[in-house]
Amino acid sequence: MYMTLNAPDLVRPLYRAISPHLSQPLERHWRLPSLRQGGTSMPADVWMRIEAMEREERRQRRQQPLSSVEIESIRSLRTRQWFGLLALFERKSVSAVLVWNGYRGRRGLLVEAAKARDIPVVFLERCAFPGFVQVDRDGINVGSRTLNSKDYHQQEPDEAIGRWFRASQRQRRGVNPFAPAQRPAEDLPKRFLYCPLQVAADTQLSVFGGWVRDMPDFLVALTKACEALPADMALVVRPHPSCRVGQTSALHLALTNPRIRVIEGSTSAEMLKNCEAVVTVNSSVGLEAFAYDKPVITLGESFYRGPGLTAQAESAAELKGLFSQIDSLDFDAQLRRRFLTWLREAGFQRWPRHARDPAAKALAERIDALISA
Known part of the structure; x- marks a missing residue:
């Protein structure tokens, strides 16, 4: 089974369009699962990255820096969600994760948890071409292995x-x-x-x-x-x-x-x-x-x-x-x-309008290929 987390409104029709064409069912979750593990915390290196994401988002928004109380509250919440995700992966036999952006907040935590269990992650994001979408195993924009390819040198212009x-x-x-x-x-x-x-x-x-x-x-x-x-x-x-x-x-x-x-x-x-x-x-x-x-x-x-x-x-x-x-x-x-x-x-994929759009099958096949690579 593939899994994803709720995404912005514009993305939900995309998920609906590709779902029938994926090799495995795509289960969409509206919120992260939560599970208490008495006295147990997430790995220190994971928390360091999660904390850095939270602090940077607050700074970028020019809001007051996170207080120690807020940090502890976030840590407690993210720890419960971390163990909830690990349990969900095992219970549902999740074989791959699809994530929109995946660089911060809940989706950033989803990526960290999937990587901790060696579950393939496919990143999706909007791109500069209207009607197209980025899709890659490594990340988005400059973090994408696809977009960093030099194959364009051989492209007929x-x-x-x-x-x-x-x-x-x-x-x-x-x-x-x-x-x-x-x-x-x-x-x-x-x-x-x-x-x-x-x-x-x-x-x-x-x-x-x-x-x-x-x-x-x-x-x-x-x-x-x-x-x-x-x-x-x-x-x-x-x-x-x-x-x-x-x-x-x-x-x-x-x-x-x-x-x-x-x-x-x-x-x-x-x-x-x-x-x-x-x-x-x-x-x-x-x-x-x-x-x-x-x-x-x-x-x-x-x-x-x-x-x-x-x-x-x-x-x-x-x-x-x-x-x-x-x-x-x-x-x-x-x-x-x-x-x-x-x-x-080649670098971007066409954004399907609905499940019958040929772009839906093409995008699903691209995602399956990335997962099995």
Whole structure:
């Protein structure tokens, strides 16, 4: 039997679609089981990782640090859930676990418990291509073995892949390509770098952010490095439309620098079309910039970074150095087309709309293959 834990609303239809095609029944649980084991605790190394997840999520959300009382309460709860999961695995003869994201909270604990019993785990997550999903045995995004493959070097490129990607993003955002932008392009600086902000507590930051721990860190790094830019170039920061957590004070600090502007009204597509380059920790906007033939600087870990694809800033000093030579940043346009084509054809899987969708059977077969690998 396969097992999974309840996931966001958009994922439940996906589970229903693939269930009839999996080689074993998929049992979905709405909550973690709980079992008291008098005086027994989970392994110390597991608790260290669980505690780190809990503390990091609280920090990313800019909430008060966890108190010792809260930590003990969480430890007690997670310990009961840990033993509940181990008992469930044995009672139900669970042979594999499917998990959405799997990097924090209850799903992070589910992954830890499955690994402790050598039960295969398949990770699923949304991806930059609308109508597609990530699926991998090792993790998501840069943690995915699939997405870190170099197979794209042999991919025959679709010369129209950029147009396809731009159109798919317009469809996802519900943007009419013939409608005027929310803010006319002339309101943007003549020359600027587009710096999109990201969601607080997203695993892209909490797990893969590298030397940039959160968006305030990102804004501070931009503020310090922008003095190295050409005199006629500005930085345009766009807050994430669904998250302003913990960003207000950092945005106010950034606005004290005359080289930095914060613009919310213009669409991301309008920004991409008019910018000189994109600077991001590891936002999917960086990948989207490939479709606009724009240079990209990444500060964190991302599956789309690499020679010919992006420039990487591993420190504040490296970011400043890249800003000083911003006009000479380059990329391999053909390699990018190979990469985007490979993602569509092999790296990502199509998201099934229902059980009769051929994509449902294909995704189920991919999951079964990963489990048995």
